[in-house]
Amino acid sequence: xxxxxxxxxxxxxxxxxxxxxxxxEDEPRFQRYEVPARExxxxxxxxxYIKDHLDGTISYRWSCRMGVCGSxxxxxxxxxxxxxxxxxxxxxxxxxxxxxxxxxxxxRDLVINxxxxxxxxxxxxxxxxxxxxxPISEGEYLQTPAQLAHFKQFSLCINCxxxxxxxxVYALEPxxxxxxxxxxxxxxxxxSRDGASEERADVIASQExxxxxxxxGDCSRVCPKxxxxxxxxxxxxVTDTTDWYRSLLMPKGRQ
Amino acid sequence: MELVSxxxxxxxxGGAGLRAAIAxxxxxxxxxxxxxSKVYPMRSHTVSAEGGAAAVIKPNDSLDEHAYxxxxxxxxxxxxxAVEIFVESAPKEMLxxxxxxxxxxxxxxxxxxxxxxxxxxxxxTWFAADKTGFHMLHTLFxxxxxxxxxxxxxxxxxxxxxxxxxxxxxxxAIELRTGQLGGVAAKAVIICTGGAGRVFPFTTNAAIKxxxxxxxxxxxxxxxxxxxxxxxxxxxxxGTGILITEASRGEGGILVNKxxxxxxxxxxxxxxIDVHDPRHPQLRTMELGPRDRLSQCFIKEREKGxxxxxxxxxIVHLDIRHLGEAKIDKKLPxxxxxxxxxxxxxxxxxxxxxxxxxxxxxxxxxxxxxxATPLPGLFAAGECACVSINGANRLGSNSLTELLVFGAxxxxxxxxxxxxxxxxxxxxxxxxxxxxxxxxxNRYFRPGKGKETLAGLRAEMNQTMxxxxxxxxxxxxxxxxxxxxxxxxERYQNAEIADHSLTFNTELTTAIxxxxxxxxxxxxxxxxxxxxxSRGSHQRSDYPQRDDVQFLKHSLAYRxxxxxxxxxxxxxxxxxxxxGERVYGTKK
Numbered sequence: 001x002x003x004x005x006x007x008x009x010x011x012x013x014x015x016x017x018x019x020x021x022x023x024x025e026d027e028p029r030f031q032r033y034e035v036p037a038r039e040x041x042x043x044x045x046x047x048x049y050i051k052d053h054l055d056g057t058i059s060y061r062w063s064c065r066m067g068v069c070g071s072x073x074x075x076x077x078x079x080x081x082x083x084x085x086x087x088x089x090x091x092x093x094x095x096x097x098x099x100x101x102x103x104x105x106x107x108r109d110l111v112i113n114x115x116x117x118x119x120x121x122x123x124x125x126x127x128x129x130x131x132x133x134x135p136i137s138e139g140e141y142l143q144t145p146a147q148l149a150h151f152k153q154f155s156l157c158i159n160c161x162x163x164x165x166x167x168x169v170y171a172l173e174p175x176x177x178x179x180x181x182x183x184x185x186x187x188x189x190x191x192s193r194d195g196a197s198e199e200r201a202d203v204i205a206s207q208e209x210x211x212x213x214x215x216x217g218d219c220s221r222v223c224p225k226x227x228x229x230x231x232x233x234x235x236x237x238v239t240d241t242t243d244w245y246r247s248l249l250m251p252k253g254r255q
Numbered sequence: 256m257e258l259v260s261x262x263x264x265x266x267x268x269g270g271a272g273l274r275a276a277i278a279x280x281x282x283x284x285x286x287x288x289x290x291x292s293k294v295y296p297m298r299s300h301t302v303s304a305e306g307g308a309a310a311v312i313k314p315n316d317s318l319d320e321h322a323y324x325x326x327x328x329x330x331x332x333x334x335x336x337a338v339e340i341f342v343e344s345a346p347k348e349m350l351x352x353x354x355x356x357x358x359x360x361x362x363x364x365x366x367x368x369x370x371x372x373x374x375x376x377x378x379x380t381w382f383a384a385d386k387t388g389f390h391m392l393h394t395l396f397x398x399x400x401x402x403x404x405x406x407x408x409x410x411x412x413x414x415x416x417x418x419x420x421x422x423x424x425x426x427x428a429i430e431l432r433t434g435q436l437g438g439v440a441a442k443a444v445i446i447c448t449g450g451a452g453r454v455f456p457f458t459t460n461a462a463i464k465x466x467x468x469x470x471x472x473x474x475x476x477x478x479x480x481x482x483x484x485x486x487x488x489x490x491x492x493x494g495t496g497i498l499i500t501e502a503s504r505g506e507g508g509i510l511v512n513k514x515x516x517x518x519x520x521x522x523x524x525x526x527x528i529d530v531h532d533p534r535h536p537q538l539r540t541m542e543l544g545p546r547d548r549l550s551q552c553f554i555k556e557r558e559k560g561x562x563x564x565x566x567x568x569x570i571v572h573l574d575i576r577h578l579g580e581a582k583i584d585k586k587l588p589x590x591x592x593x594x595x596x597x598x599x600x601x602x603x604x605x606x607x608x609x610x611x612x613x614x615x616x617x618x619x620x621x622x623x624x625x626x627a628t629p630l631p632g633l634f635a636a637g638e639c640a641c642v643s644i645n646g647a648n649r650l651g652s653n654s655l656t657e658l659l660v661f662g663a664x665x666x667x668x669x670x671x672x673x674x675x676x677x678x679x680x681x682x683x684x685x686x687x688x689x690x691x692x693x694x695x696x697n698r699y700f701r702p703g704k705g706k707e708t709l710a711g712l713r714a715e716m717n718q719t720m721x722x723x724x725x726x727x728x729x730x731x732x733x734x735x736x737x738x739x740x741x742x743x744x745e746r747y748q749n750a751e752i753a754d755h756s757l758t759f760n761t762e763l764t765t766a767i768x769x770x771x772x773x774x775x776x777x778x779x780x781x782x783x784x785x786x787x788x789s790r791g792s793h794q795r796s797d798y799p800q801r802d803d804v805q806f807l808k809h810s811l812a813y814r815x816x817x818x819x820x821x822x823x824x825x826x827x828x829x830x831x832x833x834x835g836e837r838v839y840g841t842k843k
Contacts, residue, residue, distance in 0.1 A: 023756040052710035056762040057754040063461040066497045066593060068389055069298045085596050107432055108759040127397040128356030140353045142365030148358055155358050159297050191356060
C-alpha cells in the first residue's frame with residue numbers, strides 16, 4: 001500500500017519484525033524498523049512502508065486491505081490480529097512486535113503454512129449437501145429470513161486463521177479440526193437446505209480435540225467477524241452428545 | 256520441476272475461475288482440471304464485491320429490460336448478442352448459486368429478495384447483505400472442494416503462456432513456497448485473473464489486481480479490447496479508496512455537496528424527491544443514475560467549488576442517516592463496519608465522506624461470446640476479459656453475474672476445444688519453461704545497475720495514469736502519459752530487487768506485477784488516445800460528443816515489441832437496440 005500523503009508529525013514508532021529466511025539463515029530473528037507514527041496508519045501501511053522504502057526483502061501476505069480477504073493475519077504484540085484493521089496508534093509509543101500467527105509452521109517471515117486448514121475444510125464437507133435434489137428449472141429452495149438468520153453468523157468466516165492462533169487446544173493437538181472449520185461445518189448443518197449434518201458430526205466427533213475444548217472462548221474473542229466459533233463448537237458437542245444418547249435409546253434406522 | 260498436465264487449466268481462482276472449474280466438474284468429471292492462482296482462492300478480489308448481482312427473477316421484470324438497461328448503461332458499446340445471452344443465462348446461474356448454498360437475503364415468504372441498483376429500470380439485484388461477493392466467492396470455493404477432478408495450485412504465480420503449434424497449451428508459473436518455476440500443460444487454458452485497477456493510484460481494487468492475465472495474453476499476441484473504458488465508482492472512502500457500495504444508494508442514501516444540496520439534480524439526472532417519500536429512491540434517477548455519470552458530476556461540482564476540501568483531496572457526502580440504525584445493520588452492515596474502522600465515523604449518525612475511485616475495467620482480453628480469444632486454446636472470463644457486455648460503462652451488479660455466466664460458458668468452450676486436441680507437446684513446452692526460468696534468473700537474480708526502485712516507478716506510473724487518463728482526458732494529457740509510460744518501461748529495465756531468495760519472494764512477484772501493470776497502462780493510454788469521442792466512462796474534453804459514425808467500434812490494442820501498441824477497431828454488434836440517447840431521470 002502506498003503511504004498516504006498527508007498528516008505526519010515526524011514522530012516514528014519502532015516495529016520489531018520476525019524475520020525467517022530459510023534459504024539463508026538457520027534461525028529466526030527480530031529486525032527493528034522505524035516507521036512514521038501516523039495516526040491514520042494501520043499496521044499493514046507500516047509494513048508497506050518498510051517494503052517500499054526500507055527493506056524490500058520482508059515478506060507478508062495482504063490483498064484487500066479492508067478486512068474481508070483474510071490474508072493478513074499476524075501476531076501483533078502477542079495478539080492475533082488482521083494487520084489491515086490494527087491501527088498503529090493502539091500501541092503508541094511502541095515498540096510493536098510483529099510475528100507470524102502462532103501454532104502454524106512458518107514458510108518465511110510473516111507467511112505461515114495453512115495447508116492443514118485447507119485440508120480440514122474438505123474433511124468436514126464445508127459445502128451444501130441438499131436435503132432434497134431440486135432442478136434449477138423449479139427455482140430456488142425457499143428459506144425464510146428466520147431460517148437464514150439461524151446459520152448466517154457462521155457463514156461470515158473469512159478463513160483468516162486468527163482463531164487457530166488463539167486456540168489452546170490446537171496448540172497441543174494439531175489434529176483438532178479447530179474453530180473455523182467447525183464453525184463452517186455448523187454453518188451448513190444449520191442451513192435449512194442441507195441434509196448432511198450426521199456425516200459432518202461423525203468427522204468432527206471422531207477427531208482429537210473437540211472434547212478438550214473447554215469453551216475458553218479465545219477463538220470467539222479474536223474473531224474479526226464475530227462468527228463465534230466457540231458457540232459453534234459448543235453446539236456441535238451438544239448435538240453429538242444428544243446423538244449418542246439417542247443411539248443408545250433408539251437403534252439406527254428407527255427414529 | 257517436472258511438467259504437470261491437465262485437460263484444462265484455469266489461471267485465477269476467483270469467482271470466474273471457480274465457476275469455470277465447477278462447470279467442468281459437473282459437465283465431465285473425467286476431465287482433469289488444474290487451477291493456478293497466485294493467492295488462495297478465497298483471497299481473490301471477488302471477495303470484496305459488496306452490493307449484489309443482477310438477474311431477472313421477479314414477475315414485474317423482463318429480460319429485455321435488463322438487456323436495455325445494460326446496453327444503454329454501456330452507451331451502446333456492448334455487443335448486443337452477448338448481452339442477450341447474458342441476461343437469459345443470468346437467472347439460471349444465480350439459482351445455481353442458491354442451490355449451492357449462497358445465503359441470499361430473502362422475502363418473508365422465503366423467496367430470494369432483490370434491491371434497486373443504479374441505472375436499472377427494475378429492482379433485480381440479488382444480495383447477501385452487503386457482502387455479496389464474499390458470500391459468492393466462499394460458496395463457489397467451498398462447492399469446488401467437492402470435485403475430485405480439480406487440482407489446485409494455490410500460490411502459484413503464472414509468468415508466461417506456453418504456446419506451441421499455434422495453440423495455447425499451458426503456463427509457466429512460480430510456486431511461491433519453493434521459488435521453483437514449473438510448467439502446467441493443458442489442452443485448453445482459461446484466464447480468469449481479474450482487472451488491473453492497481454495501475455491507478457486511488458482504487459477500490461485489492462493489491463493483487465495487477466492485470467497479470469491480461470499481460471500474459473497481450474504478450475502472446477492476443478489483443479486487449481476497449482481498455483480505455485475505466486469505471487470510477489462515485490463513492491470511495493478518501494485515503495484508502497475502500498468502496499462504499501452502491502447499495503447504500505439503492506437503499507435510499509443521497510449525495511450532497513458542501514451546502515447539503517443534492518447536486519445531481521443539476522446534471523440531467525432527474526429531480527429529487529424527499530427521502531421520506533415512499534417513492535424514494537426512484538429508479539434510474541438522481542443517486543440511482545449510472546456510475547460514469549455520477550463520477551463525472553463530482554468533477555463538475557468540484558470545478559464549481561462546491562465540494563468539500565479534505566485531507567486526501569475534495570469530497571462530497573453520502574448521507575444514509577435517514578435509513579435508521581435497524582435498516583443499516585440489516586442491509587448495510589459492512590458499510591457501517593468500514594466507516595467505523597476506516598473513516599472513524601458512524602454512518603447511523605454522521606455523513607460519509609466519499610469521492611470517485613477507480614473500480615473496474617470494462618475492457619480486457621478480447622473474447623467472443625463463447626469466451627474464446629483469437630489464440631486457439633486460450634479462453635478468458637470475468638473482469639480480465641472483454642466479451643463485451645459492459646460496453647463503455649458497466650452497470651453496478653452486472654459484474655458478479657457476468658463472472659458466473661461467462662465463467663461457465665468459457666469452461667464449456669474449453670471442454671469442446673480440448674476434446675479435439677492431442678496430448679500437449681511436452682518437449683516443446685518444457686523447453687519454453689526452461690527459457691522462462693533463465694529469463695527470470697537473468698533479469699531478477701543478478702545484480703544490475705540498480706538505479707530504480709519498484710516503489711518509485713510504481714508511484715510515477717500511478718501519478719501519470721491519474722493525471723493523463725483519469726475521468727476527463729485530452730489529446731495533450733494522454734500524449735504526456737503515453738510518453739511517460741514508455742520512459743517508465745525503459746527505466747524498469749534498471750530496477751533491481753534486493754531479495755534473491757527462492758522462498759516466498761514477494762519482492763520478485765511485486766516486480767513482475769509492476770511489469771504487467773506498465774504493459775496494461777500503456778495499452779490503456781494508447782487506446783484512449785485513439786478514441787476521439789466521449790462515450791460512457793471515456794470522456795475526452797477535446798471531443799465532448801459521442802461519435803457513432805467513427806467510433807461505434809471496439810478498440811483492439813496489439814502489442815508490438817519496442818513500439819507503442821497498435822490500435823485496431825472492430826464493429827460493435829447491434830441486434831435489437833439501435834444506438835440512442837441515454838436518458839436518466841424520467842421513466843422510459
